[in-house]
Amino acid sequence: MALTIYSMTAHEMHDKLKNKELSATEATKSVLDRINKTDSRVKAYLTLLSEEALKKAEEVDKKLAAGEKLKPLEGIPMALKDNMCTEGIKTTCASKILHNFIPPYNATAAEKLEKAGAVLVGKLNMDEFAMGSSNENSSFYPVHNPWDLKRAPGGSSGGAAAAVAADGAIYTLGSDTGGSVRQPASFCGVVGLKPTYGRVSRYGLIAYASSLDQIGPVTKDVRDCAWVLGAIAGHDEKDSTSANVPVSDYSHALNKDIKGMKIGIPKEYFAEGLDEEVKVKILDAIEKLEDLGAVCEEMSLPHTEYALPAFYLLAPAEASSNLARYDGVRYGYRDKNAEDLISMYKQTRSQGFGSEVKRRIMLGTYALSSGYYDAYYLKALKVRTLVKQDFDQAFERYDVIVAPTAPTVAFKLGEKADDPLSMYLSDLFTIPVNMAGLPAISIPCGFSQGMPVGLQIIGRPFDEETILQVAYNFEQNTPHHKLKPQLEVE
Amino acid sequence: MSNQYETVIGLEVHTELKTKSKIFCACSTEFGGEPNTHVCPVCLGLPGTLPVANKKVVDFAIKAGLALNCEILEFNKFDRKNYYYPDLPKGYQISQFDLPICGRGYLDIELNEQTKRIGITRIHMEDDAGKLNHEGEVIAQAESSLVDYNRTGVPLLEIVSEPDMRSPEEAVAYLEKVKAILQYTEVSDCKMQEGSLRCDANISIRPLGATKLGTRTELKNMNSFKALQKALEYEIERHIELIEDGGMVVQETRSWDESKGITVSLRSKEEAHDYRYFPDPDLVPLIIDEKWIESIRNSLPELPDERKQRLINNYDLPRYDAEVITSSKDLGDYFDQCLKHFKDAKKISNWIMGELLRLLNVNDKEVADCPVAPEELGALLQLIDKGTISGKIAKQVFEEMFTSGKTAKQIVKEKGLEQISDTGELEKIIEGIIEANPDPVADYNSGKGQAIGFLVGQVMKASKGKANPQMVNKMLRDKLG
Numbered sequence: 001m002a003l004t005i006y007s008m009t010a011h012e013m014h015d016k017l018k019n020k021e022l023s024a025t026e027a028t029k030s031v032l033d034r035i036n037k038t039d040s041r042v043k044a045y046l047t048l049l050s051e052e053a054l055k056k057a058e059e060v061d062k063k064l065a066a067g068e069k070l071k072p073l074e075g076i077p078m079a080l081k082d083n084m085c086t087e088g089i090k091t092t093c094a095s096k097i098l099h100n101f102i103p104p105y106n107a108t109a110a111e112k113l114e115k116a117g118a119v120l121v122g123k124l125n126m127d128e129f130a131m132g133s134s135n136e137n138s139s140f141y142p143v144h145n146p147w148d149l150k151r152a153p154g155g156s157s158g159g160a161a162a163a164v165a166a167d168g169a170i171y172t173l174g175s176d177t178g179g180s181v182r183q184p185a186s187f188c189g190v191v192g193l194k195p196t197y198g199r200v201s202r203y204g205l206i207a208y209a210s211s212l213d214q215i216g217p218v219t220k221d222v223r224d225c226a227w228v229l230g231a232i233a234g235h236d237e238k239d240s241t242s243a244n245v246p247v248s249d250y251s252h253a254l255n256k257d258i259k260g261m262k263i264g265i266p267k268e269y270f271a272e273g274l275d276e277e278v279k280v281k282i283l284d285a286i287e288k289l290e291d292l293g294a295v296c297e298e299m300s301l302p303h304t305e306y307a308l309p310a311f312y313l314l315a316p317a318e319a320s321s322n323l324a325r326y327d328g329v330r331y332g333y334r335d336k337n338a339e340d341l342i343s344m345y346k347q348t349r350s351q352g353f354g355s356e357v358k359r360r361i362m363l364g365t366y367a368l369s370s371g372y373y374d375a376y377y378l379k380a381l382k383v384r385t386l387v388k389q390d391f392d393q394a395f396e397r398y399d400v401i402v403a404p405t406a407p408t409v410a411f412k413l414g415e416k417a418d419d420p421l422s423m424y425l426s427d428l429f430t431i432p433v434n435m436a437g438l439p440a441i442s443i444p445c446g447f448s449q450g451m452p453v454g455l456q457i458i459g460r461p462f463d464e465e466t467i468l469q470v471a472y473n474f475e476q477n478t479p480h481h482k483l484k485p486q487l488e489v490e
Numbered sequence: 491m492s493n494q495y496e497t498v499i500g501l502e503v504h505t506e507l508k509t510k511s512k513i514f515c516a517c518s519t520e521f522g523g524e525p526n527t528h529v530c531p532v533c534l535g536l537p538g539t540l541p542v543a544n545k546k547v548v549d550f551a552i553k554a555g556l557a558l559n560c561e562i563l564e565f566n567k568f569d570r571k572n573y574y575y576p577d578l579p580k581g582y583q584i585s586q587f588d589l590p591i592c593g594r595g596y597l598d599i600e601l602n603e604q605t606k607r608i609g610i611t612r613i614h615m616e617d618d619a620g621k622l623n624h625e626g627e628v629i630a631q632a633e634s635s636l637v638d639y640n641r642t643g644v645p646l647l648e649i650v651s652e653p654d655m656r657s658p659e660e661a662v663a664y665l666e667k668v669k670a671i672l673q674y675t676e677v678s679d680c681k682m683q684e685g686s687l688r689c690d691a692n693i694s695i696r697p698l699g700a701t702k703l704g705t706r707t708e709l710k711n712m713n714s715f716k717a718l719q720k721a722l723e724y725e726i727e728r729h730i731e732l733i734e735d736g737g738m739v740v741q742e743t744r745s746w747d748e749s750k751g752i753t754v755s756l757r758s759k760e761e762a763h764d765y766r767y768f769p770d771p772d773l774v775p776l777i778i779d780e781k782w783i784e785s786i787r788n789s790l791p792e793l794p795d796e797r798k799q800r801l802i803n804n805y806d807l808p809r810y811d812a813e814v815i816t817s818s819k820d821l822g823d824y825f826d827q828c829l830k831h832f833k834d835a836k837k838i839s840n841w842i843m844g845e846l847l848r849l850l851n852v853n854d855k856e857v858a859d860c861p862v863a864p865e866e867l868g869a870l871l872q873l874i875d876k877g878t879i880s881g882k883i884a885k886q887v888f889e890e891m892f893t894s895g896k897t898a899k900q901i902v903k904e905k906g907l908e909q910i911s912d913t914g915e916l917e918k919i920i921e922g923i924i925e926a927n928p929d930p931v932a933d934y935n936s937g938k939g940q941a942i943g944f945l946v947g948q949v950m951k952a953s954k955g956k957a958n959p960q961m962v963n964k965m966l967r968d969k970l971g
Contacts, residue, residue: 103531324581
């Protein structure tokens with residue numbers, strides 16, 4: 001059976017484009033058609049850019065016809081989470097308070113992809129301001145998991161993961177503050193990478209928690225992930241926190257095997273809270289890695305349990321300040337009935353933000369308040385250092401650390417919506433990685449209750465190469481990434 | 491009575507740095523400009539944009555710190571100061587909280603020929619806010635308010651003093667000295683009227699001899715040296731009255747009302763903001779190594795105290811003259827320029843402190859805008875020295891130079907103001923005066939030597955001041971024998 005165009009990976013599509021078996025316009029039409037057929041059920045998109053995408057595809061085709069060399073991601077339809085600024089294109093963060101915001105600038109990652117010839121087909125749904133683990137916190141509508149429309153796609157990059165799983169984009173970019181790329185990738189059975197903090201510029205990424213936020217690719221396979229990372233990584237003079245570390249040739253690393261590689265299995269990630277069936281799939285995956293020649297060994301990251309509570313002090317603290325600018329004065333939503341300045345602030349922010357965002361603003365404001373700062377914010381910073389030290393010590397002995405991405409498979413929409421604490425726990429295994437600033441990838445490693453399970457591979461700072469190498473070896477020797485959800489019925 | 495109390499004052503001085511671009515973006519810092527034309531997504535705090543520290547601002551901060559004898563902190567960082575106001579587009583100011591760029595320092599002030607050292611607690615960098623333009627007479631009745639973000643992100647230094655000042659005069663002298671040093675180092679224009687130099691004061695009083703500080707109030711909105719002086723004077727009286735009436739000073743922030751000449755309460759201690767400072771995660775800590783500090787140290791110009799010492803040592807200027815002349819960089823530069831064209835430093839100093847400052851003051855001009863260039867003043871002094879004009883005529887000439895912009899030589903020539911040194915011509919005038927004043931002549935001849943002064947004066951008058959007084963004196967004595 002010939003491969004349907006929209007279900008291709010980026011590298012497959014690149015080969016077809018290069019061999020003139022496919023045009024960028026055909027590719028784009030196919031993906032747009034797929035979105036039109038499926039997104040009324042998945043709801044991954046907030047803004048669809050059909051005309052703009054087709055125009056860009058035509059430009060690419062013209063250049064190809066003129067004999068220009070095809071760049072790796074050129075002509076390939078993709079989409080961005082709606083917290084990445086796009087010049088002249090509405091960027092809402094899935095929030096009422098930014099419902100009409102059109103940035104006059106591009107996020108650096110978006111700009112890099114545009115220059116690489118990417119065809120932007122739309123902006124993706126998400127939890128409001130990237131705060132959430134189920135995408136139910138979107139101010140507009142929740143995203144549905146393509147594997148089971150009654151279930152959540154994960155969050156906050158739910159749209160980014162669901163779009164890729166549903167073949168509504170060849171790849172997407174999400175952002176990961178506490179697991180927001182990896183957890184939805186795990187829930188939707190796709191590949192999601194959170195690069196090292198500082199690997200990808202944050203310029204133009206609307207901030208949730210600045211010291212933790214990082215943009216990452218969501219793709220159909222590991223090779224695509226390597227390609228996209230290579231295109232967006234690098235130092236940016238507009239972001240002081242972006243690192244001046246050379247960008248590796250990530251796809252080159254894929255060809256190496258993992259014989260003799262030392263892999264740590266942290267016992268804290270297999271304790272209470274981990275679903276039994278998910279645990280079985282992860283242990284199977286570890287066995288597979290051993291079959292491929294890796295040496296897996298149980299080890300300990302003793303401060304793991306403190307990472308989540310510390311995260312829920314630090315991230316909201318930063319958010320309380322980052323979100324102060326949405327005051328109705330310059331752009332976005334403003335309550336027109338306000339009678340004075342203070343009521344304008346109060347009414348605009350009360351009406352413009354959703355309940356989870358307000359909850360975190362209050363948490364963070366409290367944590368930074370005079371008299372509480374030392375007990376909460378400062379203490380949490382110290383915990384962060386301890387969490388990081390755990391990993392530093394572990395990486396003296398191990399090349400990578402392997403663990404489950406999430407404690408469960410995708411839960412039902414509405415199941416945790418009224419219980420913030422249990423929702424927060426779905427990021428239990430992803431948060432420590434953000435606290436330590438490390439790179440980590442989630443790749444499909446099997447199914448439980450008919451839903452995908454994600455395997456998390458964590459690496460040393462700026463060693464995305466090794467985690468991609470492990471991920472690729474696993475992927476090429478397992479069938480999971482080739483399975484697709486059934487969305488054709490209608 | 492007021493002399494039973496001691497006043498304790500500390501100042502917080504804000505100064506805008508005159509870097510070309512803003513502290514965290516490339517926008518121009520130029521004053522004026524159509525509203526919202528010197529702005530970009532970064533200084534407007536649009537979503538997703540990030541600040542990047544301007545290295546020049548750090549250079550300037552180090553320079554000011556070194557000139558104020560401060561310790562430079564090798565590790566310092568930016569923090570966010572959170573509060574809401576429409577002129578603050580991010581909802582927080584980027585400042586420095588617990589680890590500022592400069593620590594302890596000091597400067598010396600001179601008052602009544604006494605030198606006093608005032609401690610500096612710290613100096614930190616921060617970004618300025620925008621400006622609100624209220625559409626109405628007073629803010630409470632304004633129909634609407636417009637915001638101009640041109641000033642948003644202009645770099646500021648905040649210089650915090652120790653509570654070392656004991657009178658409004660000391661506070662004014664301190665502020666003048668800070669201004670002079672910032673101008674000498676060329677890090678700021680320090681124009682109070684344009685807001686590039688602003689000052690808040692903390693003030694308290696305590697019984698003479700007490701060691702514990704009294705309750706302080708913080709004063710804001712003093713837009714000139716005079717306002718600072720008056721506000722502090724008012725506040726001292728207010729504190730004393732409160733205490734003498736058996737009351738208590740309330741810790742609060744008060745605003746100086748220039749038109750009414752009083753301070754009014756802005757907010758109490760309980761209403762004070764909780765700024766929720768925390769390290770700005772968008773900016774990396776600044777690491778300033780010894781090499782960086784040394785390169786700035788090597789670029790430091792001569793500072794007011796050094797210059798003062800040089801004027802005293804090299805030119806024998808009186809201490810007072812040296813203090814006045816070095817109190818502003820422009821005035822000191824003017825003096826040094828004059829010296830290139832005229833060698834008598836004391837004469838230059840007399841002219842600068844007398845005629846020059848008087849005319850600048852009367853015409854409300856700054857030294858930088860002085861219409862008489864230093865070389866022209868030098869040329870004028872040469873004319874006096876050579877006997878071409880008298881000192882008295884020179885004052886007229888100088889005033890004319892000041893208003894018309896002409897050179898001394900032009901004016902002297904046009905108006906025929908050359909001193910009469912021609913003996914023939916002088917002889918005629920002197921003879922006329924001797925004839926017309928027989929009584930003083932008789933007095934002189936009978937041994938009353940002081941009568942010569944009157945006669946010289948009469949000759950000067952008759953010559954419309956143009957006669958050479960030394961020659962007149964000599965010739966009169968010769969004639970009267």
